[in-house]
Amino acid sequence: MSEEPGGGVPGAPPPLRDIITRHAFRAKHALGQHFLLDLNLTAKIASVAGDLAGRQVIEVGPGPGGLTRALLASNAAHVTAIEIDPRGVAAAEELAAFHPGRLTVISGDALALDLTQLVPAPRQIVANLPYNIGTPLLVGWLRQIGSFERLTLMFQEEVGARIVAAPDTAAYGRLAVLAQWTCDVALALRLPPEAFTPPPKVHSAVVRFLPKAEQPPPELFATMERLTQHAFGQRRKMLRASLKPIGGEALLRRAGIDPTRRAETLSIQEFDRLAKLLRSAADDEPV
CATH class of the missing domain: 3.40.50.150 (Vaccinia Virus protein VP39)
Structure with a gap:
């Protein structure tokens, strides 16, 4: 020492x-x-x-x-x-x-x-x-x-x-x-x-x-936390199943992502795309 x-x-x-x-x-x-x-x-x-x-x-x-x-x-x-x-x-x-x-x-x-x-x-x-x-x-x-x-x-x-x-x-x-x-x-x-x-x-x-120079706003970060919690909460499941509570197959198809993939195969960019779509859908919901 x-x-x-x-x-x-x-x-x-x-x-x-x-x-x-x-x-x-x-x-x-x-x-x-x-x-x-x-x-x-x-x-x-x-x-x-x-x-x-x-x-x-x-x-x-x-x-x-x-x-x-x-x-x-x-x-x-x-x-x-x-x-x-x-x-x-x-x-x-x-x-x-x-x-x-x-x-x-x-x-x-x-x-x-x-x-x-x-x-x-x-x-x-x-x-x-x-x-x-x-x-x-x-x-x-x-x-x-x-x-x-x-x-x-x-x-x-x-x-x-x-x-x-x-x-x-x-x-x-x-x-x-x-x-x-x-x-x-x-x-x-x-x-x-x-x-x-x-x-x-x-x-x-x-x-x-x-x-990074550009950072997500707090609302989008919270959405990413929610998204990744669902995606990796049951790693062995296909995304269409693990993401079912937050949009499932419809969300994935809007993002151009095969619903049969698993969370660990997605890139950071793909997660970013999903989070923004999920956030956009939440913003569009009637109050």
Whole structure:
């Protein structure tokens, strides 16, 4: 494990192992915690986010603060750390004292917070997400992805693979459609279990999300969520059956899509076409 040089020098934050001991840090399974303490790796993750000059960076789940330190070592204008665990809040507040005016600590549940109201633009999220809430956090941010410049997020490798999956593959599903419909996505880094404390049972992956210039309005995004929920809810069924509650065969024929196909064979463009037709039909319904 690599510690920052000069960790005991006056004016520098104490080494991470001292923070862990002082705040009795033991990863809580209920919070999906696996701490990344190797500062060489946290610096690499921060570098994946690109040039952070002038950016407002949001970190969710900082834990003992390994990635927080890397973000503060960058040229980011400001870092906002959101933490639900009181131990992590205390550790982040201790680190904030060494970086006056550059680190804000918010105690709260990221799932319940609107980050666009908390942090000014231009804003990015760079985070090693808690495993148990990584997917719902991502979907929530995708709903307002136009408000972010970039997301650099770590997930379990299986989740990362689902995000970047191509059509006609086993991993391709709802998460891939929502992410790739709104962003250019790339798997930027893969980390082994032994990089973490405690080691998870799986590898982890850092995924980079670059929002597309044109974003769907909220009503269309909600329609796509509904469409993909039906389409992938019963993967083995033909689309004419899985989409029956929302238009079924008639909707598919209007979109020029063979009703006997299955959801995993559709491209992002085909899902886009279906969502727009479904939205249009909803708009045309009498009030």
